[in-house]
Amino acid sequence: MNRTWVVVAESSRARIFSTTGPRAGLDEIEGLAQPEARLKESDLVSDSHGRSFDSGGTGRHAMGREVDQKHHEAMSFARTICEHLERDRTRGNYEKLILIAPPAFLGLLRKSMHQSCADRVVATINKNLVQHDAAQIRDHLPDWF
Numbered sequence: 001m002n003r004t005w006v007v008v009a010e011s012s013r014a015r016i017f018s019t020t021g022p023r024a025g026l027d028e029i030e031g032l033a034q035p036e037a038r039l040k041e042s043d044l045v046s047d048s049h050g051r052s053f054d055s056g057g058t059g060r061h062a063m064g065r066e067v068d069q070k071h072h073e074a075m076s077f078a079r080t081i082c083e084h085l086e087r088d089r090t091r092g093n094y095e096k097l098i099l100i101a102p103p104a105f106l107g108l109l110r111k112s113m114h115q116s117c118a119d120r121v122v123a124t125i126n127k128n129l130v131q132h133d134a135a136q137i138r139d140h141l142p143d144w145f
Contacts, residue, residue: 004122004145005029005094007081008137009101009109010130011074014081017134018094022145026134032084034077078108086114098141100125 006017006026013033017026088094097117099109103126110118123145129137 002096003094004096004098005085005088006098006100006137006141007085007109008130008132009078009081009099009105010128011070011077011102011105013130014077015130017137019138026138028134032077032081034073034080074105075108075112078105078112082109082112082114082117085117089114089117089120095120097121098123098125098145100127100129100137100140102126102128 002021004019004021006019008015008017012035014031015028016030016032018029019026085097097120099106099121101109101124106124106126113121123142125140127140129140
């Protein structure tokens with residue numbers, strides 16, 4: 001049986017659907033969430049930025065972070081999703097993947113994905129459809145699928 005998983009994700013929530021092919025319905029098999037990604041930056045970080053003196057004067061400046069905490073949470077969630085997909089790939093739970101996510105999160109998924117999973121991706125869709133029902137998501141899948 002040709003089993004395809006459709007992963008619909010954003011920075012704080014992911015839904016995994018299974019389908020057996022073109023025009024077949026989508027069955028939601030699992031959901032993943034990372035509620036921390038929905039929090040404001042100020043709620044994620046308890047300390048304010050450190051301060052530093054100028055190297056050649058008496059001025060002081062706030063020191064920034066290389067990556068803000070919300071982006072860090074999104075990267076962490078993308079890794080969690082990809083580890084989950086890799087585990088299920090080794091179990092033979094799917095043959096093909098379709099990824100649906102907003103462009104920025106889709107990039108994080110691609111960056112975090114094991115090559116063996118990336119080789120199974122047959123389509124990507126740059127949209128945030130995580131709040132949509134299965135029929136609406138199905139309508140966004142490619143006609144050739």
